[in-house]
Amino acid sequence: MLQSGFARYLRDGKGFEGTLIVAAVLYLLVFAAFPLLYTVLMSFQEVDMFTLGTLVRPFAGLKNYTDLFQRPEFAPIVWNTVIFVTLSIVFQLAIGFALALFFLQDFPGSTYVRGLFLAGWILPALVVGAVWRWIFAGDFGVLNYALQSLGLIDGQIYWLSDPAYALYSVIIANIWLGIPFNMILLSVGLAGIPGDVYEAAEMDGANVFQRFLTITLPMMGPTLGAVVALGVIFTLQQFDLVAALTQGGPANSSNVAQYWSWQMSFQTYEISGGATVATMMIALVIVVAVIYVRSVQREQSF
Amino acid sequence: MMRKLLLGLVFSTAATSAVIAAPVTLQVWALDEPVHFTENMAKEFEAKNPDIKLDIKLVNFANILNDTIRAVSTNTAPDLLMLDNPDVASVASHDVLLDLSDRIAASKVVDAKNFYPGPINQSTWKGKIYGFPRGGNTLGLYYNADLFKAAGLDPTKPPQTWDEISAAAAKLTDAKKRQYGFGFSAVATEESTFQFLPWAQSAGGDFNAINTDGSVRALQFWQKLVDDKVATPEVLVLNQPDLGSQFVAGNIGMIVTGCWELPRFANEVKFDWRVALMPVEKAGAPRASALGELAYAVPKTSAHPDEAFKFLEYIYSQSSRDWNEYGWLPLDQTATPKDPKWPEAYAVFAEQMKYARGRGPSPVWPKVSKAIQVAIQDALTHKTDAKAALDTAQSTIDGLIK
Numbered sequence: 001m002l003q004s005g006f007a008r009y010l011r012d013g014k015g016f017e018g019t020l021i022v023a024a025v026l027y028l029l030v031f032a033a034f035p036l037l038y039t040v041l042m043s044f045q046e047v048d049m050f051t052l053g054t055l056v057r058p059f060a061g062l063k064n065y066t067d068l069f070q071r072p073e074f075a076p077i078v079w080n081t082v083i084f085v086t087l088s089i090v091f092q093l094a095i096g097f098a099l100a101l102f103f104l105q106d107f108p109g110s111t112y113v114r115g116l117f118l119a120g121w122i123l124p125a126l127v128v129g130a131v132w133r134w135i136f137a138g139d140f141g142v143l144n145y146a147l148q149s150l151g152l153i154d155g156q157i158y159w160l161s162d163p164a165y166a167l168y169s170v171i172i173a174n175i176w177l178g179i180p181f182n183m184i185l186l187s188v189g190l191a192g193i194p195g196d197v198y199e200a201a202e203m204d205g206a207n208v209f210q211r212f213l214t215i216t217l218p219m220m221g222p223t224l225g226a227v228v229a230l231g232v233i234f235t236l237q238q239f240d241l242v243a244a245l246t247q248g249g250p251a252n253s254s255n256v257a258q259y260w261s262w263q264m265s266f267q268t269y270e271i272s273g274g275a276t277v278a279t280m281m282i283a284l285v286i287v288v289a290v291i292y293v294r295s296v297q298r299e300q301s302f
Numbered sequence: 303m304m305r306k307l308l309l310g311l312v313f314s315t316a317a318t319s320a321v322i323a324a325p326v327t328l329q330v331w332a333l334d335e336p337v338h339f340t341e342n343m344a345k346e347f348e349a350k351n352p353d354i355k356l357d358i359k360l361v362n363f364a365n366i367l368n369d370t371i372r373a374v375s376t377n378t379a380p381d382l383l384m385l386d387n388p389d390v391a392s393v394a395s396h397d398v399l400l401d402l403s404d405r406i407a408a409s410k411v412v413d414a415k416n417f418y419p420g421p422i423n424q425s426t427w428k429g430k431i432y433g434f435p436r437g438g439n440t441l442g443l444y445y446n447a448d449l450f451k452a453a454g455l456d457p458t459k460p461p462q463t464w465d466e467i468s469a470a471a472a473k474l475t476d477a478k479k480r481q482y483g484f485g486f487s488a489v490a491t492e493e494s495t496f497q498f499l500p501w502a503q504s505a506g507g508d509f510n511a512i513n514t515d516g517s518v519r520a521l522q523f524w525q526k527l528v529d530d531k532v533a534t535p536e537v538l539v540l541n542q543p544d545l546g547s548q549f550v551a552g553n554i555g556m557i558v559t560g561c562w563e564l565p566r567f568a569n570e571v572k573f574d575w576r577v578a579l580m581p582v583e584k585a586g587a588p589r590a591s592a593l594g595e596l597a598y599a600v601p602k603t604s605a606h607p608d609e610a611f612k613f614l615e616y617i618y619s620q621s622s623r624d625w626n627e628y629g630w631l632p633l634d635q636t637a638t639p640k641d642p643k644w645p646e647a648y649a650v651f652a653e654q655m656k657y658a659r660g661r662g663p664s665p666v667w668p669k670v671s672k673a674i675q676v677a678i679q680d681a682l683t684h685k686t687d688a689k690a691a692l693d694t695a696q697s698t699i700d701g702l703i704k
Contacts, residue, residue, distance in 0.1 A: 048396075049371050049392070049393075049396060050371060050374055050375050050396045050398060051375065052371065052372065052375040053375035053376045053377075054375075137536070138534065138535060138536045139480045139534055139536060139553065140480065140553070156480070158535045158536065160536075160539045161535045161536050161537075161538040161539045162535065162683075163683045163685070246539060247489070247490050247491065247539075248490065249489070249490035249538060249539065249679055250490065250538040250539070250679045250682070250683050251490075251676070251679040251680045251682075251683045251685050252676075252679075253683070266368055267491075267668060267672070268668045268669045268672050269371075269392075269668055269669075270669070
């Protein structure tokens with residue numbers, strides 16, 4: 001009797017809701033909070049190859065952080081990361097938005113073609129990286145061949161092995177990879193703007209640009225905010241492309257924070273160093289998330 | 303009294319037979335590779351030793367060290383695992399591997415005198431042997447004899463000094479066809495350290511003497527090959543398999559790569575290709591080459607170290623099959639293959655193996671290697687000059703191995 005009473009308590013009302021909350025919180029604790037805190041903890045400890053399994057390790061204070069700042073590669077890698085994130089997001093957003101507006105024109109087959117755009121996005125980044133490696137290859141690459149055939153360049157451009165180009169090559173591949181996702185999210189946002197607003201504006205004599213600036217952009221505010229915030233997070237996670245294309249080289253010219261963190265953790269086993277970079281990235285993402293949440297709230301309070 | 307004795311006898315025989323009859327299962331982590339070496343050896347070994355079963359888990363090359371670290375930290379290590387040879391010292395220095403010295407000395411199958419020096423030094427840490435190399439691979443100079451003839455070079459006299467390499471590379475280079483004379487791998491991974499050290503060693507340098515004049519000359523030599531465009535700037539991103547593919551395609555006249563490429567080249571190459579010893583700085587300079595291959599290791603936590611060692615003995619006893627069936631040189635230098643495949647290449651690599659020097663051994667090898675990789679890439683991209691790049695590497699390395 002007790003059992004069935006308990007089962008009923010679980011199934012109906014407060015008990016059911018409580019179970020759901022506990023399950024969700026438990027999941028977050030185990031799979032999100034614990035690894036996150038573990039990383040933060042390691043950034044304040046001396047971690048050795050074989051002390052990964054214990055929590056108790058020598059406390060290092062801020063030494064891991066000061067060590068990191070003093071490394072000669074620190075400033076260049078931070079700067080590379082800023083360029084990587086900024087350029088990736090600006091172009092993904094601009095081209096994604098343009099494509100979303102383009103497909104809004106509702107020409108025959110537009111929905112199918114728009115769907116096809118997603119094909120690139122669902123490819124694993126490692127596969128995308130392998131394909132772009134052939135495109136960017138210096139001596140026998142497709143891109144150099146195309147540019148030479150068009151008469152745009154004379155010699156070879158060593159997209160991946162010239163330190164002046166390597167970072168931008170990775171960015172180009174990343175922009176290509178991110179466009180479909182941006183386009184789809186922005187298309188959904190555009191579809192949410194009621195058509196009669198445009199009709200009314202058109203009757204009032206507003207031209208295409210005025211309509212875009214006064215209706216589309218303001219009404220897309222929250223969506224754009226979300227896409228930018230997600231973009232920052234996804235771009236900071238973009239590891240596979242770097243691994244497949246340049247491995248951060250040559251001479252760290254295309255190295256970015258996320259790849260550096262992995263290199264330290266799993267190539268040279270400076271696990272505290274890798275955790276320190278990861279912790280700083282977590283802090284940055286939290287800042288971005290807070291700005292995003294507040295901007296969306298302000299948007300809604302109008 | 304008699305009764306007691308008899309009883310004891312009965313019990314002890316029962317106990318012994320119980321030990322023999324109870325099958326032991328060894329947990330083995332083997333490298334996931336196309337030749338399936340460990341799996342094949344395990345099948346043969348099981349057939350001969352019905353009381354020992356081998357439970358094999360395949361591990362990808364890129365993960366072997368990470369998986370080992372994770373397993374050892376969580377006390378879930380297998381009875382036998384594999385490590386890339388420069389990593390043996392790193393792991394052994396943490397006192398987690400079984401010292402195999404006594405077992406090797408006592409073994410009736412293994413004769414330590416016959417080991418090639420390179421592989422066994424690489425598996426030794428502080429005078430004790432912690433790794434059991436399964437063999438060795440080393441680098442050689444592969445060249446395209448057809449391109450040699452076309453360029454007016456004598457394919458029976460491959461370049462053997464740095465100057466000869468430069469001269470031959472210049473003749474083999476054809477910018478219009480994007481054909482390069484010489485190729486090596488300077489990719490920002492362990493592979494570039496592996497490829498660079500023999501050049502430094504031939505000039506009197508080494509990993510812990512990386513800013514000596516000789517080491518600097520070696521790096522300047524690499525730098526000049528790229529600056530003169532007789533080696534493609536792509537060497538900065540080409541790993542050794544990529545390099546091999548460029549050679550197969552006929553785009554590079556000479557490359558430095560390992561004997562592991564022989565089976566592929568024998569299948570894929572459409573021109574007359576040959577192998578020579580690694581070039582040295584000047585005639586008479588010491589020969590050097592890199593030493594690759596994996597080693598088996600028994601974690602200290604293993605409950606069946608004797609059975610694991612018995613399996614290693616079996617692998618050792620089959621050494622003479624290594625070259626023909628698997629493409630590497632045996633651990634046992636007396637185990638010469640019958641009718642070696644690619645006999646000329648075998649002669650070159652068996653000779654080269656005598657000069658093969660390991661990396662380290664050092665418990666912090668990955669960091670040492672990283673410092674060298676950074677120097678190579680900084681110099682080849684002219685971020686700094688070779689001397690400054692190697693000075694930086696040396697001070698990093700000094701800080702690590704003090």
